[in-house]
Amino acid sequence: MNDTTPARIGLVAATAAGRRHADILAAAWPHARPVEADSVADALRAAWADCDAVVAFLATGAVVRVLAPLLGDKRTDPAVVVVDEAARHAVALLGGHAGGGNDLAERVGALLDARPVVTTATDAVGLPGLDTLGWPVQGAVAAVSRAILDGEPVELVADAAWPLPALPPNVRSTAHPDATAEGRYRLLVTDRVVPTDARTAVLRPPSLVAGVGASRGVPAAEVAELLHRVLAQAGLDPASLRCLASADIKADEAGIRSTADTLGVPLVTWPAARLAAVDVPHPSEVVRAAVGTPSVAEAAALLGADGRTDDATLLVGKTATAMATVAVARHAPRGRLAVVGLGPGAADLRAPRAAAELRRASVVVGLDQYVDQVRDVLRPGTRVLASGLGAEEARARAAVAEAAAGRAVALIGSGDAGVYAMASPALEYADERIDVVGVPGVTAALAAGALLGAPLGHDHAYVSLSDLHTPWEVVERRVTAAAEGDFVTVFYNPRSRARDWQLGKALGILAAHRQPDTPVGVVRNASRPGERVHLATLATLDPAIVDMYSVVVVGNSDTRLVAGRMVTPRGYRWRS
Secondary structure (H helix, E strand, C coil): CCCCCCCCEEEEECCHHHHHHHHHHHHHCCCEEECCCCCHHHHHHHHHHHCCEEEEECCHHHHHHHHHHHCCCCCCCCEEEEECCCCCEEEEEECCCCCCHHHHHHHHHHHHCCEEECCCHHHHHCCCCHHHCCCCEEECHHHHHHHHHHCCCEEEEECCCCCCCCCCCCEEECCCCCCCCCCCEEEEECCECCCCCCCEEEECCCCEEEEEEECCCCCHHHHHHHHHHHHHHCCECHHHEEEEEEEHHHCCCHHHHHHHHHHCCCEEEECHHHHHCCCCCCCCHHHHHHHCCCCCHHHHHHHCCCCCCCCEEEEEEEEECCCEEEEEEEECCCEEEEEEECECCCHHHCCHHHHHHHHHCCEEEEEHHHHHHHCCCCCCCCEEEEECCCCHHHHHHHHHHHHHCCCEEEEEECECCCCCCCHHHHHHHCCCCEEEEEECCCCHHHHHHHHHEECCCCCEEEEECCCCCCCHHHHHHHHHHHHHCCCEEEEECCCCCCCCCHHHHHHHHHHCCCCCCCEEEEEECCCCCCCEEEEEECCCCCHHHCCCCEEEEECCCCCEEECCEEECCCCCHHHC
16 A cells, blocks of 8 residues: 555445455455444445545445435545446546545555546546645636636646646646636636636645744644634635744644644744744844744744745744744745656556656656657656657756756656666756655666576675776776675676677676676566576676676676576575
8 A cells, every 4th residue: 555545444345255355455455444334334334434435345326325415525525436246347436536536446456456447537538637736726626627628728827836747738827817818717826815716726836834933832722823814814825834834842832733733734843053043034032042043933934844945935924922923934836856767668567656757747858768668658738858869968957957947847767767877967967946756666687687586685786887987997996896795796788889898808807706607697678578588607608699788697606596597595594
């Protein structure tokens, strides 16, 4: 289970077959449990009342008849997934987006080998639902979503350059609403309280931080009342609160923590010395004497969640009641750069998070052949910047430039983006204007190791034999160190038409420290068309069979062949 799986899942079944299917889910998910009662209908009602999600092994019509009178608000109702008697289909019946029902149907389908059935319109056509962007959304959500789906003109009006995912061409960004376009649909992105109508939806970005100071024992009601009053007077919507912030000494203050929990935002605290270093308009020597800093509320609001004040503007100075003080700052948006490893090539070895980041991006940057692997994952309207071999630095600079302009960018590479791939060149250029997200992937060494057996079962070293960026003297020194240390050695970039001697030289270095019969594996195109696995030894390997699509794995002094597979013993003591 991952972070999007509901915390408590009720399982309701009426037949022996349904109970067998429910037992599979209960065994796989610690937070899933069968719900029983005097009747199936009562069990369904009990699960609805007590759980975050319900999986019902019943007919869809029966579930609808029981739950219809209980429906309230899609933002708070449990998700419901219905599975048929033969477990052929897992239908996301209720709470597809807000409740996580669509994701739950996918996970139920994966466990039961059932086909997930998702009918929410945006998912069906590959568009981002307004309620799936991770931000609160208010107003005419259904009407604006329908307009986006129908291709009607929709004005996107954002008060800052927030990194939104790709939106279709009919959603046009504009700095200000078109006063002449009466009746046009609008999607506003703002933290301000704004008037809405039947054609306006409002996305609430996480732009606000409320700094909170308080006397010991402050009631939660006093903190909450002051906070909401301050926001209302400033025309700010509490749905845009990113967090509450305070001093470390207040980390356990129940009234502040309870307010944060009620709002559904984290409480971030800072040491007094860090708060004291922030320039504020209303410092207080009384506060300094009490807690070691002249400001708690204003300084904490400016530090925010990550300690950066250069992107923060104090909107509301400290405002106090008898026991509480609140200040509010706005933090400017930063671009978003996801550095995504696609894995070795096969789609089923690509991490689900990689697919999610690709769909979260409005711009995708990558090598042309890697972009082709994921075009079917991208949302309509995604801008693609593809280039060929040799343009790695240009791609890294382009991705960073797009993110610095406030966009949501995915920079893709094969394997793991941090292993001889795009993460390093990109992060050399990425500065504080950009939020960076790393998505790990199955790197070539792991894919090759799985095909060869278990050659990486003990200490191992990766060495790139390319001397295009690293002088050969340095490469040779590293190979020698791996040889002297008796590491299993994995060679990346082992050989090309222009570099045809380095592999032989490296194998010779290893041969000076290992027996001639040391196993060597060569894997070409791991998990891709044309996959090939070749086993040899240090004495028999012909470097001519190796190219840039290959990974070479050389065993250590303990590596051996067992039933045609390379195995490097872990050395567990119980074996002796």
